Amino acid sequence: MTTLKNLFTLLLCALLGCTSPSTQQQDADRVSTLQASYATRFDISGEKLTVREPWPGAQSPISYSLGKSPQRVVVTSTTHLPYLELLGLTDRLVGFPGTQYISSPAFRQQVASGAITELGPDGNINLELLISLNPDVVFAFDMGSESTTLDKITESGIPVVYNADYLESSALGRAEWIKFFGAYFDKEKAADSIFNHITNRYDSLQHLASQAAIHPTLLSGVLYGDVWFMPGGQNWAAEFYRDAGGEYLWADDSTSGWLEISFESVFNKARHADYWIGTSTFNTREELLSQDARYGDFAAFQNDRVYNYSKRRSPSGGYDFFESGYARPDRVLADLIAILHPELLPDYETYYFEKLP
Known part of the structure; x- marks a missing residue:
C-alpha cells in the first residue's frame, strides 16, 4: 500500500510540477532587514528565516531561505489567516483544513466562491487533495502529534514551513510573527509598518490603563x-x-x-x-x-x-x-x-x- 501511495504521489507531482524543498532553497535571492523585538521563537538573518523551536521539545531549529514570494499557499491554523489578510495576501490562499471555522469575511467569501478548497478536518488533511492544489508552500504548526502528516506533505515535494507563534509567551511576541510572513512573502515594509502601528497603540493603551x-x-x-x-x-x-x-x-x-x-x-x-x-x-x-x-x-x-x-x-x-x-x-x-x-x-x-x- 505504501508503494502504491508513493507511486501515486510521484506521478501526481510529475503532472503538477510540485516544487521540492531543495529547489526552493536555490531560489534564495533576497535579504531581509527585519528584526524581531518581542518574538523569541524566530530569527531573521539576512536571507534566512529560522524557527528556533518549531514544535515543543524540538531538538534543533529549522531555517528557511528567502526565495521568490509564493503565489499559492496552504495554512493549517486560523491564527495564520490574519497575517495574510493584514499583508494583503488573501488571494494567495488555496486550501485550508476546517474552513467552517474561518471567521474572516474576506476568506469566507473566497471559500464560498471555491477559491479556497476544504482540505478536511485539522489533523487529518486529505493529502491527495492538497497535492492536487499544487501549493508553493504549506504553513503548518506542530504540537507534537502532527509530524506524520507533515512528513508526508514534505515527502510529496511540497515545502512545509513551521509556524511556532503559539509558543510565544507574550501577546506582542505572537503578533510579531507578521514579520515572519512579511519576510517570507517579500512584504517587509508592510509588515514592519503594521507591527509598529500595533505596538504603538498597545503601548499607548497600556499607559492609559496605568x-x-x-x-x-x-x-x-x-x-x-x-x-x-x-x-x-x-x-x-x-x-x-x-x-x-x-x-x-x-x-x-x-x-x-x-x-x-x-x-x-x-x-x-x-x-x-x-x-x-x-x-x-x-x-x-x-x-x-x-x-x-x-x-x-x-x-x-x-x-x-x-x-x-x-x-x-x-x-x-x-x-x-x-x-x-x-x-x-x-x-x-x-x-x-x-x-x-x-x-x-x-x-x-x-x-x-x-x-x-
Whole structure:
C-alpha cells in the first residue's frame, strides 16, 4: 500500500510540477532587514528565516531561505489567516483544513466562491487533495502529534514551513510573527509598518490603563468536568489583564500555560472578584448556570459583570478572537480597558468582548 501511495504521489507531482524543498532553497535571492523585538521563537538573518523551536521539545531549529514570494499557499491554523489578510495576501490562499471555522469575511467569501478548497478536518488533511492544489508552500504548526502528516506533505515535494507563534509567551511576541510572513512573502515594509502601528497603540493603551485609580479583581475560565481551567500567572491572557489595569487573582502564579484547579479552590479565592472574563463556549448566563448552578454564587455573576470573547463569531460558531485576536493584541487590550475602566475609553465599542446576556 505504501508503494502504491508513493507511486501515486510521484506521478501526481510529475503532472503538477510540485516544487521540492531543495529547489526552493536555490531560489534564495533576497535579504531581509527585519528584526524581531518581542518574538523569541524566530530569527531573521539576512536571507534566512529560522524557527528556533518549531514544535515543543524540538531538538534543533529549522531555517528557511528567502526565495521568490509564493503565489499559492496552504495554512493549517486560523491564527495564520490574519497575517495574510493584514499583508494583503488573501488571494494567495488555496486550501485550508476546517474552513467552517474561518471567521474572516474576506476568506469566507473566497471559500464560498471555491477559491479556497476544504482540505478536511485539522489533523487529518486529505493529502491527495492538497497535492492536487499544487501549493508553493504549506504553513503548518506542530504540537507534537502532527509530524506524520507533515512528513508526508514534505515527502510529496511540497515545502512545509513551521509556524511556532503559539509558543510565544507574550501577546506582542505572537503578533510579531507578521514579520515572519512579511519576510517570507517579500512584504517587509508592510509588515514592519503594521507591527509598529500595533505596538504603538498597545503601548499607548497600556499607559492609559496605568493611570486608573483602582485595579478591579478578576477571574477567568470555566469548569471542564471537575476541573477549572484558567490562565497561569505568566500566560499571555494574564499579561492582558495586567496591562489593562486589572488585578488577576492568580497573577503571582509562575505558570505560562494553563492551571487546573478545583471549583472549591477557585470559589474560595475569587468568590468576591469584581469581574469574570473569558467563559469559553458559554455565551449566556443561562448556559453557564445550566452547566453548574454554583456559578451563580460568584459576585461577578450576581453583579452582571461576566464577559466573553463571543462578540464576533462565524456562522458555524468560530470565534474571531482566536483568529485575529492573536495578531491584534491592541484590540484585545482596548476591549479589556473598556470593560475594567469604562471611564478611560468612554466612546469605545468593544471589538471581541461582550457582556453575557
